[in-house]
Amino acid sequence: MIVLINFLNKFLYQCSNIFTNFIKMCSCFVNRKIFYREKHRFYGGIDFVSMKINRSSSKFHNIVLPKNFFILIDDVITLKNKIVVNVGQLVLRGQILALGDNNIAPVHSPTSGLIIAIVKKKFSFFSKKYFSIINIKTDGKDNCINFHSFNNYKCFSTSKIIQLIYNSGIIGLGGAGFLSSKKLKLAIKKAHTLVINAVESEPYITSDDCLVQHFAKEIIEGCKIITWILKIKCVLIVLEDGKHKAYIKLKKELKLFSNFSIRQIKKKYPSGSSKQLIQILFNKEIPYGKHSIDLGIVIFNVSTVFSIKRAVINGEPLIERIVTISDSELLYQKNVLIRIGTPISHVLSECNINIHNSTVIIGGPITGRIVNDLSFSILKTNSSILCTKLNFMSNKLEGPCIRCTECSRLCPIRLLPEQLYFYSKVSDHKKSQEYHINECIECGICEQVCPSNIPLITYFKKEQSKLNKIKFKENMSKRFKKLFLSRQSRLYHSDLIHKNIVNSNSPLDEQCNNSIIINNNIERITIQKSNYFRKIELKAAISRAKLKKDMK
Numbered sequence: 001m002i003v004l005i006n007f008l009n010k011f012l013y014q015c016s017n018i019f020t021n022f023i024k025m026c027s028c029f030v031n032r033k034i035f036y037r038e039k040h041r042f043y044g045g046i047d048f049v050s051m052k053i054n055r056s057s058s059k060f061h062n063i064v065l066p067k068n069f070f071i072l073i074d075d076v077i078t079l080k081n082k083i084v085v086n087v088g089q090l091v092l093r094g095q096i097l098a099l100g101d102n103n104i105a106p107v108h109s110p111t112s113g114l115i116i117a118i119v120k121k122k123f124s125f126f127s128k129k130y131f132s133i134i135n136i137k138t139d140g141k142d143n144c145i146n147f148h149s150f151n152n153y154k155c156f157s158t159s160k161i162i163q164l165i166y167n168s169g170i171i172g173l174g175g176a177g178f179l180s181s182k183k184l185k186l187a188i189k190k191a192h193t194l195v196i197n198a199v200e201s202e203p204y205i206t207s208d209d210c211l212v213q214h215f216a217k218e219i220i221e222g223c224k225i226i227t228w229i230l231k232i233k234c235v236l237i238v239l240e241d242g243k244h245k246a247y248i249k250l251k252k253e254l255k256l257f258s259n260f261s262i263r264q265i266k267k268k269y270p271s272g273s274s275k276q277l278i279q280i281l282f283n284k285e286i287p288y289g290k291h292s293i294d295l296g297i298v299i300f301n302v303s304t305v306f307s308i309k310r311a312v313i314n315g316e317p318l319i320e321r322i323v324t325i326s327d328s329e330l331l332y333q334k335n336v337l338i339r340i341g342t343p344i345s346h347v348l349s350e351c352n353i354n355i356h357n358s359t360v361i362i363g364g365p366i367t368g369r370i371v372n373d374l375s376f377s378i379l380k381t382n383s384s385i386l387c388t389k390l391n392f393m394s395n396k397l398e399g400p401c402i403r404c405t406e407c408s409r410l411c412p413i414r415l416l417p418e419q420l421y422f423y424s425k426v427s428d429h430k431k432s433q434e435y436h437i438n439e440c441i442e443c444g445i446c447e448q449v450c451p452s453n454i455p456l457i458t459y460f461k462k463e464q465s466k467l468n469k470i471k472f473k474e475n476m477s478k479r480f481k482k483l484f485l486s487r488q489s490r491l492y493h494s495d496l497i498h499k500n501i502v503n504s505n506s507p508l509d510e511q512c513n514n515s516i517i518i519n520n521n522i523e524r525i526t527i528q529k530s531n532y533f534r535k536i537e538l539k540a541a542i543s544r545a546k547l548k549k550d551m552k
């Protein structure tokens with residue numbers, strides 16, 4: 001009996017120990033989790049708690065093609081005579097309409113039909129620049145060119161596949177519109193981690209969520225293409241909290257891939273921005289003037305990855321994308337597959353949206369633009385159309401800055417928007433650069449919270465464009481200076497100058513004498529600084545070659 005009691009005592013003691021340890025472990029885990037969450041937050045931003053929560057729409061819809069497409073082409077391309085089609089020409093779906101350049105992707109026809117006009121137009125709400133608009137009257141057949149698939153892409157060189165991605169007109173579909181081929185080139189031998197960004201931090205937008213739910217397999221295929229190009233193994237797909245269906249779909253597809261992982265992050269605007277995303281995921285802050293690639297991390301939007309898959313495996317250029325159409329009351333929300341160049345008026349009428357007394361916003365409610373001309377058509381970077389009866393985007397009377405510092409408290413880049421506002425207003429370029437105006441990601445938070453309704457981003461954009469112009473002029477003058485010096489050096493070395501110097505005793509007119517005096521002076525200087533000139537000559541030759549390449 002005593003032995004039994006002793007045994008029970010020991011047993012109970014052990015059980016209590018195990019239980020206490022278990023409780024300790026749990027509390028440790030909870031504490032660590034809390035610590036982990038706090039550690040990986042970024043500065044500023046707006047929590048979604050105070051805003052309307054997205055209602056995820058799992059289906060996507062197709063709409064009838066419009067009778068007329070209006071493809072907007074950047075005027076820079078037009079200036080360089082890169083539009084390769086003419087009025088009266090018949091085109092097929094996927095046929096190239098305009099060639100790209102170093103910063104702009106080529107543009108393809110979204111359907112088959114006849115080109116009835118190419119005009120120039122400026123949209124006051126979009127930007128001050130002109131667009132060339134190619135008007136295609138559809139023939140209703142939607143015939144396409146022969147698409148060449150690169151199913152066996154691993155048999156080709158990486159440069160060939162990057163060129164294919166460029167030729168397919170693929171740009172960052174998250175909003176920035178940066179050339180994907182250029183990003184890939186920059187990341188070669190630098191990146192060790194690929195981050196797939198499926199975070200839609202602005203409210204009302206659910207297009208990426210819908211895409212992941214329907215095309216998880218294709219997205220993983222796109223990731224594999226990128227990892228093969230960049231020779232990297234680690235892939236991280238990032239979703240927001242609450243995107244359960246997308247998470248389950250991805251998880252199911254990723255069972256066999258040990259190098260792929262999924263992360264869900266808390267909803268907070270602008271967590272979809274690359275700098276904030278890296279801070280949340282890796283607890284690393286990207287310094288001013290640097291990019292994620294400098295830390296070895298390359299970020300692609302999930303829609304871009306899907307387009308890369310379609311370009312490489314199916315040979316299809318980028319001519320359509322999923323766009324979220326919604327109203328601010330969320331009575332209506334649909335994800336629609338829309339061809340690039342479809343007029344907004346057609347999209348809204350096909351979706352049966354009554355826009356009477358409503359404001360149409362292209363983009364999210366924070367960074368979007370109010371559309372006052374519904375003939376404006378869908379661009380590659382548009383992920384949402386929002387119709388709202390609310391007046392949160394309407395023009396309000398601008399007041400003076402009251403130095404409340406609310407803007408700097410919430411700026412995710414830790415800028416001082418109130419200071420930048422003053423310097424931009426008085427065009428103090430030196431100070432605005434000192435306060436890192438070029439680091440502004442135009443998230444719009446400062447403008448949203450400003451009690452004086454100051455259109456801060458408009459001021460910042462104006463200042464940035466002035467700075468860009470100044471920088472451009474400085475670069476050009478530097479180039480011309482180099483070219484001038486190299487020319488002087490070339491003249492000295494040329495036979496003609498030597499002959500002139502040898503024949504300097506022969507009768508020459510006044511102009512020729514002057515030239516010889518100048519040349520003799522150059523000779524003296526050149527002899528003294530011959531090494532210096534040789535270096536300049538070399539640099540000038542390189543800059544000339546670059547200039548020629550740019551001009552091409």
Ligand code: SF4
Pocket residue numbers: 407410411412413414415417439440441442443444445446447456457
């Ligand atoms: S728009 Fe620019 S300055 Fe304003 S909060 Fe965003 S990053 Fe900061």
Ligand code: SF4
Pocket residue numbers: 400401402403404405406407408417418421446449450451452453454
């Ligand atoms: S929020 Fe507006 S009023 Fe307040 S400091 Fe910033 S710019 Fe000035």
